[in-house]
Amino acid sequence: MAQKASIHVVMFVTVALTAGSGPVLADSARPVKRPANGEKSSEGQKVFWSDPGDIAARNLIYGQGGKEHQPAAGDFEFTKEDMNATSPKFDVKDANGNKWKVKLGDEARPETVATRLVWAVGFHTDEDYFLPALRVQGMPAHTHRGRQFIDADGTMRNARLERSIPGQKKLGDWKWSDGLYTGTREWNGLRVLMALINNWDLKDVNNSIYSEKDGELVYVVSDLGASFGPTKLDLGHGHDKGDLNKYRQTKFVRKSDQEFVDFTVPGAPSPIMLVTFRDYFVRRHMVWIGREIPVEDARWMGSLLARLSGGQIRDAFRAGGYSPAEVDEFAALVEKRIAALNNL
Numbered sequence: 001m002a003q004k005a006s007i008h009v010v011m012f013v014t015v016a017l018t019a020g021s022g023p024v025l026a027d028s029a030r031p032v033k034r035p036a037n038g039e040k041s042s043e044g045q046k047v048f049w050s051d052p053g054d055i056a057a058r059n060l061i062y063g064q065g066g067k068e069h070q071p072a073a074g075d076f077e078f079t080k081e082d083m084n085a086t087s088p089k090f091d092v093k094d095a096n097g098n099k100w101k102v103k104l105g106d107e108a109r110p111e112t113v114a115t116r117l118v119w120a121v122g123f124h125t126d127e128d129y130f131l132p133a134l135r136v137q138g139m140p141a142h143t144h145r146g147r148q149f150i151d152a153d154g155t156m157r158n159a160r161l162e163r164s165i166p167g168q169k170k171l172g173d174w175k176w177s178d179g180l181y182t183g184t185r186e187w188n189g190l191r192v193l194m195a196l197i198n199n200w201d202l203k204d205v206n207n208s209i210y211s212e213k214d215g216e217l218v219y220v221v222s223d224l225g226a227s228f229g230p231t232k233l234d235l236g237h238g239h240d241k242g243d244l245n246k247y248r249q250t251k252f253v254r255k256s257d258q259e260f261v262d263f264t265v266p267g268a269p270s271p272i273m274l275v276t277f278r279d280y281f282v283r284r285h286m287v288w289i290g291r292e293i294p295v296e297d298a299r300w301m302g303s304l305l306a307r308l309s310g311g312q313i314r315d316a317f318r319a320g321g322y323s324p325a326e327v328d329e330f331a332a333l334v335e336k337r338i339a340a341l342n343n344l
Contacts (some may be wrong), residue, residue: 044215049186052122055307060116060315065127071134071161072096078138078154081145087225088146090156092136099164102134104149107225108160109320110242114197114224116316117334121304123190124218127163130321134159158321167213174207174219176289181219188297189304190221195263195290196305196337198247200233201226202266202286228330232267233283244326252337254290256344261298263290295344302341310335 052058062070074095082089088104103111108130115125139154149157174180181187194202199221206223228247229240240246254262269283313334317327 044211044217046180046217046219047124048181048184048219049122049189050124052120052304055120055304056309056312058120058308058312060120060308060312061319063112063116063128063319064119064125065129065163069127069163070129071100071131071163072098076100076134076136078136078140081140081143083144088143088149090136090143090146092134092161101162101164102136102156103160103162103225104146104156104158106241108158109322110197110227110229111223111225112160113242113316113320113322113330114199114227116319117197117305117308117313118193118221118224120308120312120316121189121193121301122186123193124220125224126220126222127165129161129163130319131159131161132321133157134161165212169211171209171211171217173204174209175204176202176207176286179207179219185297185300188293189301191289191293192263192298192301192341193305194221195252195265196334196341197224197227198229198231198250198265199224199227200231200266200283202289203282230267231264232269233279234270234272242320244329247330248333252340253344256295259295260292261295261344262292265290298341298344302338302344305338306342308338 059066061067072094076092076094079091079093079099082091082101085103087107090102090104092100092102094100112128112130115128119125134156136150136154136156139150143150149159151157176182176191179187201223206221208220208222210218210220212218226241229243230246231250251264254264256262266283266286266289268287269280310331313331314327317330322330
């Protein structure tokens with residue numbers, strides 16, 4: 001009996017490994033509806049993408065929040081620790097009473113940069129800012145996570161601050177496969193953008209629908225932290241977000257023809273990730289998000305990105321606190337990918 005059980009386990013793992021070797025395309029990857037962006041409903045106007053207008057005039061140092069919404073100078077006040085998030089997170093208030101969600105760790109820099117590029121071409125983002133150091137009064141002596149990023153005097157190192165926007169409420173998540181805008185040019189453009197920044201963590205729970213103070217409903221990718229690193233989750237590579245070497249080594253376009261283009265992001269997890277069984281299959285079912293994207297929609301996104309100057313792209317990486325050398329190389333890689341889109 002024990003021998004038969006062992007054979008069944010081996011057979012199961014073999015099938016799983018075989019399944020991990022090829023592409024996965026979900027049935028729901030096909031477009032299901034094409035509503036007009038900004039359509040109105042009884043709940044309010046729904047916005048997935050807005051015409052960015054003069055992209056060349058957009059300030060990528062400050063992003064969507066602008067200079068006026070940046071954190072106030074001075075010490076911050078501790079409110080509470082977020083016990084549910086994957087990265088260490090804390091709620092704080094600045095000297096003007098504005099509320100902020102602080103994220104520490106590997107995602108702080110790349111997420112700040114990603115919000116700048118995503119916002120630049122017309123998508124809504126959270127209002128994120130990066131600070132190399134902020135001092136927080138009232139920090140508890142012991143925290144659930146992230147203590148290695150916090151000095152004894154409450155100074156947090158390399159922090160992303162997300163502004164709590166007055167009047168904004170989260171209503172829920174939106175889905176890549178059957179959301180309101182699935183199948184539209186804008187939805188395809190966002191898929192392209194996620195591939196360009198190597199954001200492989202495209203779980204639906206990372207997408208948010210916000211109700212704004214004026215009643216507008218805004219669709220946002222609210223977690224962009226797994227960007228500018230490898231193309232997929234792999235054992236031992238969970239902390240490679242915002243890693244220049246990993247980003248440099250990855251391939252952007254997997255294949256293309258006259259109709260469709262496939263990107264390498266999100267990539268299927270390596271078979272060794274079967275040690276985290278559920279996560280492995282969840283991520284295998286996200287691979288389709290980067291596949292079979294109409295070339296015309298990929299070029300459309302490329303045309304928007306091409307309106308950014310080299311200085312603006314560098315500003316995005318400066319906003320994330322990267323060194324001058326890293327800023328230049330990251331920006332050159334992004335510019336190369338933009339050119340690839342326009343040459344499809």
